Amino acid sequence: MDDSRHNPIAISPHFFQLGIRAFPVYLSLGDVGMLIEGGTGPTSAMIADQIDGLGVDATRIKYLFLTHTHADHIGAIPHFKRIWPHLKIVASAPGAGILNAPELYREFILVDHGIAQLLKASAAIERLPPLPKAFRFEADMILADGDSIDLGQGIVWKAMATPGHSPCHMSLYESKERTIALGDAAGFYVPEKDVFWPNYFASLGKYRESLRKLRALPADRVALSHNGVIIGAERFLEKAIAATEEYHEDILKRLDAGQDAGAIALEQARFVSSLTDIQPFKVMFDLSRLMIKRSKDQNSGARSEPPVAGTTGSLEADSDRLQTADRQPAITPLRLPLGEKGLNASEKLSLVRLIDEGMRLGLPGAPVMSDLFDDLWDLVDATVAGSRISRQKPESSDNGFHQIDITAETGESLGRLNMLYLKKPAPCYYLVYVEVAAPFRKKGLGNRIIKHFGEFLDRKSSLGILDNIIPSKDPTYEIYLKNSWLPVTDILGPGAAEEDTNYMVYVPPAHKGNGLRSELPRLLYHLKRKRAVIDARDNEVMVRRSLEEFKALYNTLYSYFGAEIETRQSPVYMRFMFTRFVTKFIAFRRRIGSLIGYTGGESAGQISLAPEIAG
Numbered sequence: 001m002d003d004s005r006h007n008p009i010a011i012s013p014h015f016f017q018l019g020i021r022a023f024p025v026y027l028s029l030g031d032v033g034m035l036i037e038g039g040t041g042p043t044s045a046m047i048a049d050q051i052d053g054l055g056v057d058a059t060r061i062k063y064l065f066l067t068h069t070h071a072d073h074i075g076a077i078p079h080f081k082r083i084w085p086h087l088k089i090v091a092s093a094p095g096a097g098i099l100n101a102p103e104l105y106r107e108f109i110l111v112d113h114g115i116a117q118l119l120k121a122s123a124a125i126e127r128l129p130p131l132p133k134a135f136r137f138e139a140d141m142i143l144a145d146g147d148s149i150d151l152g153q154g155i156v157w158k159a160m161a162t163p164g165h166s167p168c169h170m171s172l173y174e175s176k177e178r179t180i181a182l183g184d185a186a187g188f189y190v191p192e193k194d195v196f197w198p199n200y201f202a203s204l205g206k207y208r209e210s211l212r213k214l215r216a217l218p219a220d221r222v223a224l225s226h227n228g229v230i231i232g233a234e235r236f237l238e239k240a241i242a243a244t245e246e247y248h249e250d251i252l253k254r255l256d257a258g259q260d261a262g263a264i265a266l267e268q269a270r271f272v273s274s275l276t277d278i279q280p281f282k283v284m285f286d287l288s289r290l291m292i293k294r295s296k297d298q299n300s301g302a303r304s305e306p307p308v309a310g311t312t313g314s315l316e317a318d319s320d321r322l323q324t325a326d327r328q329p330a331i332t333p334l335r336l337p338l339g340e341k342g343l344n345a346s347e348k349l350s351l352v353r354l355i356d357e358g359m360r361l362g363l364p365g366a367p368v369m370s371d372l373f374d375d376l377w378d379l380v381d382a383t384v385a386g387s388r389i390s391r392q393k394p395e396s397s398d399n400g401f402h403q404i405d406i407t408a409e410t411g412e413s414l415g416r417l418n419m420l421y422l423k424k425p426a427p428c429y430y431l432v433y434v435e436v437a438a439p440f441r442k443k444g445l446g447n448r449i450i451k452h453f454g455e456f457l458d459r460k461s462s463l464g465i466l467d468n469i470i471p472s473k474d475p476t477y478e479i480y481l482k483n484s485w486l487p488v489t490d491i492l493g494p495g496a497a498e499e500d501t502n503y504m505v506y507v508p509p510a511h512k513g514n515g516l517r518s519e520l521p522r523l524l525y526h527l528k529r530k531r532a533v534i535d536a537r538d539n540e541v542m543v544r545r546s547l548e549e550f551k552a553l554y555n556t557l558y559s560y561f562g563a564e565i566e567t568r569q570s571p572v573y574m575r576f577m578f579t580r581f582v583t584k585f586i587a588f589r590r591r592i593g594s595l596i597g598y599t600g601g602e603s604a605g606q607i608s609l610a611p612e613i614a615g
Contacts, residue, residue, distance in 0.1 A: 008050040011221070011229050012177045014155050018050045019043045020124055022278050023072065023115070026181060026223050027051065028174070031152025033061035035087075036172065036181045037225055039076030042116035042125050047076060048083060058084050063141070063149060065090045065157075067183025067225060068169040069098040072278075074137060075112040081136050088140040090149070092161065095168035096139035115278075143170065157181070162214065164207025165199045171214060178220040180233055185210050186240035190275050191227055196243035197272050201290055204248060204298040211241050226278065251295040265289035347556045354553060354580050402429065404453060406436075406445060417449050421462075422526055425519045426511070429457060430527040431466035450483045457508050463516075464506030465523065480504055488524075491516050550585055557581060 008027075009017040016027040019039055025047055026036040033056065039047060051058060064087050066074060080087055091099060119125045143149070145161035149172075157172040162185040172181040185207075187199040200207035219233035230236050254264050269285035279287075343351075404417040415436035419429045431453065436445045457464045466485070488503035503524065507516070558565065561574045 006046055006050070008054055009228075011223070012179070014153070014177060015174075015179060015223075016054065017223070017228060018047045020046070020119070021228050022124070022226060022276075024223075024225070024228055025076065027054075027056070027061070028151060028155060028157065029056070029060075030150075030155035032063075034063040034065055034090075034149060034151055034157070035061060035080075036065045036067070036223070037183075038064065038066050038074035039080075040072060040115050040119075041075040041079060041112040042119050044076035044079035046125060048080075059086065061087065062151075063088050063090050065143075065149070065172065065181075066095055066139075067171060067181065067185075068092075068166045069095045070166060070184075071112060072115060073183075073225060074099075075115065077137055089138065090141040090143060091139040092159075092168050092170040093142050093144065094163075095170070096142050098168055099137040099139055145170075160213065162210035164203050164205075164210045165201055167202050169202075169210070171210075173217050173219065175218075178218060178233075180214060180217060180219045180222045182214065182222045182224055184225045185214060186222070186224070186237065187244070188226060188272075188276065189224060189230070189236075189240070191230065193275065194239075195275060196240055196247075197275065198240075198244040198247045198291070199287075200244065200248075200294050201287060202294075204244075204291075204294045208241070208244065211237060211244065215241065226276075247291075248295045248298070251292055252299055255292075255296065261289065261292050265292055343556065343560065347552075350549075350553050350556055351560070351577070354577065354584065404449065404456070406449060415445050415449060417453055419453075420527055422523060425522050426516075427460065427462040428523050428527070429453075429460070429462055429464050430523075431464060447479050447483075450479060450485075454483050454485075454506055457506055461508055461510035463508070463511060463523070465520075465527065466504050466506075467502065488520065492520055546588060550581075550588070553581060 006020060011017055011026075014029050016029070017024050018027055018035075019025040020043055023040045023043055024037065025039040025043075028034045028036060048058075051061070061084065064077065064080060066089065069091065077089060081089075089099075116125075143159040145159060147159045149157045149159075151157070154176045155174060156176070157174050160171045160173060162169050162171045162183070165184045165187070169183055169185055171183050171185050173179070174181075184199055186196070188197040189195070198207070215234060215237035217233070220231065222230050222233045222236055224230065251264065255261065265285055265288040268288040272284045272288070402419045402421055404419075406414040406416065408414055415434070417434050418432045420432060422428045422430070434449055436449070453464065464485070465488075466480075483506075485504040485506050488505050491505060505516075505520065557577060561577070564574055
């Protein structure tokens, strides 16, 4: 292989480490072989090369065992199944169920693509594998706690259910070479700093039990799902247990002292992001917040568990225990862009959106992300809390719709509601769409708009109709029901509307009790005709708005990296951001030519890049 950094590592005569250190895959060999961990898509070609470099016939490898089904642990499966269709995927029963869930595919594509871009940007991999034509994840074999896989030559792996990190987590133990394939059961460990980040995302109680169960095994080494193999299994697991207890108790202590859970999670996420860049900061923040919830759940329920044998009653007395985030030595902060300037919330979020699309917040650990996420989500919350709602008439809107706008006190547009109006056969506003700016979603704005719209309809004594794109089984659908919106079939009866529509109706007090069965079909007919006339003009408006957003985003990038550009520096995160901008703009150009009624063609002349960028 060309790069010795990625040569396979012989851990023992029958056990090898493949892939890269951040996302290793292990190969166990007896008469037949087994891969342990599902890897990532971008490292799949490298792993295949490493196996070939070991002189191992791939047909000898019979199994691929999954410790759990998180997206960063299954990415290589479709690639391996394409080149090695004989490979049998092995998982726990809960894991097999998750592998069949449609949601897994969406999560996988986002996460695996993000990992690919990160590894490529950091030069951890030289090329990306071809995209599989089919994404198959289904388990071929299911292991229960205590089951075994015999590879021959005395290599027998025993399965051990180890939930806590995830409900489906399972570890393996091999007694001949005294190895535990641990997965993420002990959390995230950084060997260079001897620091743990406990990962009890599913259950603190089960996470503790799993660690105790693993510590009882007579093992010499543990193979981690991140950062390789650790010699000294017993001591490692003792430290993992101690670190978990201290992390949990520290959370409870801070909560008891009145500290805000969000502020605690923010501090923990900053600490973890100083240790690793394998996940974006926002993901670290969300996971930190999740573990605060798990600690609170454990504390409010059966919190008290018997002390772990072999540990002191007070973690303060353990001189070898791991330090928690507030006791860690200061980490040198990542260098910020030379041209650092104060950006407002809208400008910061425009850069976040640029990175975020399809990449789960994109390039973690880069200075631009470190800077942007410094209290950004607190700022977003404050911005949303300070929003105000105003109504525009058709003549003051730029697309012919009546509009309700939500705007921050500082001027950022947080969202809007567009509607059409008919006077006959009954006063009616047709809610064409509710638009909430992407960074402000899941902040309650959509609910707030719908509530305000209902109050507006009550004041106007007008019916409301919306063509809801949200299926009735989606939890978000409940927002409309709670705000007194009814499925049109509740009024007209089953089969009265087209099968592919999901119309909902709001009936204000002035119209309740009135017969609407004759009026509603006529309203729907006229509103759909009026909507079609406006669609063409709305596309023109959308293109103009999008071009304005591109110009603003370009100016933000140029301002943010101005000093690097002037001094002709080209750091990887700057190249990455501008590449994302150009890629997004090209995709926009390809899309606009097919819009209904749009006559502007595909000219990109409305935006010109500065010579130092274009060159």
